[in-house]
Amino acid sequence: MATDADLARLERAQKRSQRGWLALGLSFVILLALALWPSSYVIQQPGPVFNTLGTVEIDDKKVPMITVEGAETFETSGALDMLTVQAVGNPEQRPNWFEITLAWFNPSKTVVPLESVFPVGETTEQRDAQNAALMVDSQQDAVAAALTELGYEFPAQLTVGQIADGAPAEGELKVEDEIMGVNGVPVTDLASLREAIADNGTEQPAAFDIVRAGVPMTISITPTPATAADGTETGVIGIATKMVYDFPIDVTIQLDNVGGPSAGMMFALGIVDKLTEGELNGGADVAGTGTIDAEGAVGAIGGIRQKLFGAKDAGAEYFLAPEANCNEVVGHVPDGLSVFSVATLDDAVTVLEAIADESGLEMLATCE
Numbered sequence: 001m002a003t004d005a006d007l008a009r010l011e012r013a014q015k016r017s018q019r020g021w022l023a024l025g026l027s028f029v030i031l032l033a034l035a036l037w038p039s040s041y042v043i044q045q046p047g048p049v050f051n052t053l054g055t056v057e058i059d060d061k062k063v064p065m066i067t068v069e070g071a072e073t074f075e076t077s078g079a080l081d082m083l084t085v086q087a088v089g090n091p092e093q094r095p096n097w098f099e100i101t102l103a104w105f106n107p108s109k110t111v112v113p114l115e116s117v118f119p120v121g122e123t124t125e126q127r128d129a130q131n132a133a134l135m136v137d138s139q140q141d142a143v144a145a146a147l148t149e150l151g152y153e154f155p156a157q158l159t160v161g162q163i164a165d166g167a168p169a170e171g172e173l174k175v176e177d178e179i180m181g182v183n184g185v186p187v188t189d190l191a192s193l194r195e196a197i198a199d200n201g202t203e204q205p206a207a208f209d210i211v212r213a214g215v216p217m218t219i220s221i222t223p224t225p226a227t228a229a230d231g232t233e234t235g236v237i238g239i240a241t242k243m244v245y246d247f248p249i250d251v252t253i254q255l256d257n258v259g260g261p262s263a264g265m266m267f268a269l270g271i272v273d274k275l276t277e278g279e280l281n282g283g284a285d286v287a288g289t290g291t292i293d294a295e296g297a298v299g300a301i302g303g304i305r306q307k308l309f310g311a312k313d314a315g316a317e318y319f320l321a322p323e324a325n326c327n328e329v330v331g332h333v334p335d336g337l338s339v340f341s342v343a344t345l346d347d348a349v350t351v352l353e354a355i356a357d358e359s360g361l362e363m364l365a366t367c368e
Contacts, residue, residue, distance in 0.1 A: 017303065020322055025348030038094040042101035042117050043103045043305050047084030047285070049256065050265075052270030054079070060256050065269045067351045070249035073274045080280075081274060081287035082266040083310045091118050103159030107310035107332070131259025137161070137242050138260075139253045142267035144245050145345050149272055156294060157244045158189055167238020172219050178211040179241070189294070190241050194234070197223050202235040215342035243294055262301035264321065268345050280349070282356025287311035288320030288348065298343035300324035305332045312337050320348050320353055326367035333368055341365040 053076040055062040066087045090101075094114065095103075103109040147154065160177040163169050182188055182196035183206055205220040218243040223235030253267055266288050273280040289307050291299035301307075311319050312334040314332040321329055323343040333339050338361070342348045347365075354360040 001230050023307055029281040029283035039089075039100045040114050041075045041097055041100050041111050042087050042089035042114050042236050043099065044085050044087055044132065044306050045103075045114060045115075046306045048258075049081050049310055049314040050258070051079040051081050052079075052266050053273060054189060056255055058256060061177075063254055065254055066267070066274060067252045067254075068249060068271070068274055069252075071209070071275060074277045075279075076281075077272050077279050078281045078283040079287070079314075079316070080266055080269050081284040081311060081313075081316055082261075082263040082284070082313055083287055083289050083307040083308045085310075087117055094156070098267065108306060110303070124323065126248060128259060133161075134261045135255075135259045135263075138264040138291060139267055140245060140293050141243065141261075142292055143247060143251045144243065145264075145292045145296045146251075146271035146275070146319055147247060147249070148294065149296060149349065150267070150275055151343050152248055154248055154311060155246045156188070158187060158193060158241055160239050161242035161243050162240040164238040164240075169237040169239045172221050173208070173210070173237075173239060174212060176212075178244075179208060180211060181209040183207050185300075187324075189243070193241065197235050197237065199305045202237065205257050206237075245294075247351035250305075254257050261291045262289050264305075265290035265298050265322075265342070265345065268292050268296075269348055272345075272349060273352075279356060281352045281356070284317045284318060284355050285314075286320065286352065286355065287314065288342075290320070290322040290325075292345060297342055298348065299340050304328050308332060308337065308339070309334055318351070318353060321367050323365070331365035333357070339367040341367050 035146060050056060050065065052065055052346050054065060056065045087097070091114065100111055101155060103111050144154075144156065151336050158179045160169075160173050160179065163175065179187055179193060183200060187193045187196055191335065197206060200223060202223045202225045205222045208219045208221055210219055213351055221237050223237050226234055226236040268281070269288070287307075287310075287338065289301050291301060293299070300322050304321060305328065308319060308329065316337065319337055319339045320342050321339050323341045326341050331337055340351045342351060342365075351361075351364055354364060
């Protein structure tokens with residue numbers, strides 16, 4: 001029979017147990033609340049994949065992604081897939097910490113700070129509009145690169161695309177102005193414009209020869225000092241440029257709700273394939289990514305690890321990666337995917353020809 005002392009000890013033990021369970025329950029509620037609390041990050045994951053040789057849906061109708069008029073085209077097969085990255089979260093709706101934790105342990109996803117995708121002060125709508133403009137420009141550059149690769153000749157003009165608020169060019173240049181030269185030296189592309197501005201320096205005005213609405217004129221602008229991506233000091237006038245081309249044939253690229261310039265190389269390859277007799281890729285499923293300029297230089301892109309997994313999930317056997325992204329690729333290649341390093345459109349065509357011939361692939365540069 002239990003004594004009074006035994007009953008007292010039992011009562012104290014029961015109270016301690018109750019307090020323990022209460023503390024555990026409270027901790028669980030707190031952890032759950034923290035897990036569901038919005039984070040300051042977004043999640044990047046593989047997005048939709050589009051075959052540049054195939055069709056896309058526009059206004060509820062399937063149409064070829066790439067159409068060509070004014071030149072003979074040829075049948076294609078297999079795939080030349082362009083890849084996208086989907087951002088989960090935005091300034092208005094941020095992923096919670098539970099979602100962030102799960103993403104950290106998923107090799108196909110990357111967690112990045114919100115500001116790296118959505119700069120402070122920029123809305124989702126502004127970002128989408130900017131990416132849409134970049135997509136349009138990249139498509140034009142892709143057509144230029146493809147036609148240049150195929151030996152076509154056509155005129156091109158460097159023009160003003162955007163002017164930054166408060167920049168030296170504000171109030172002096174206008175969007176759509178054609179830039180002909182600086183200090184009497186002709187400029188034909190962004191590289192030559194940058195070189196001319198750097199040669200002028202930031203201590204004196206530079207004379208910009210332009211054509212505005214068909215009227216030639218000279219505008220005086222003093223560049224302001226800035227630090228380039230490589231850390232060197234240079235001068236800038238605060239404009240974004242774009243190339244305007246007069247192509248000898250009509251090439252149309254149709255793709256809705258996808259932005260940014262990273263599909264440029266794959267657009268160019270799709271055009272080259274359609275204008276080249278035979279199957280450039282040998283009928284294989286090939287994916288890739290990379291920006292491109294009119295001269296065919298392939299540039300770095302973001303989200304390459306997600307694009308590797310997107311390519312693998314879409315059935316690609318081969319992947320074309322910008323040479324500048326190779327350091328991000330090593331150690332992150334999904335099984336069964338061969339990744340080749342390309343610096344130019346010509347490099348990419350060489351890889352496709354080797355795939356088609358089923359020989360020489362071992363001699364090509366890889367990212368593995």
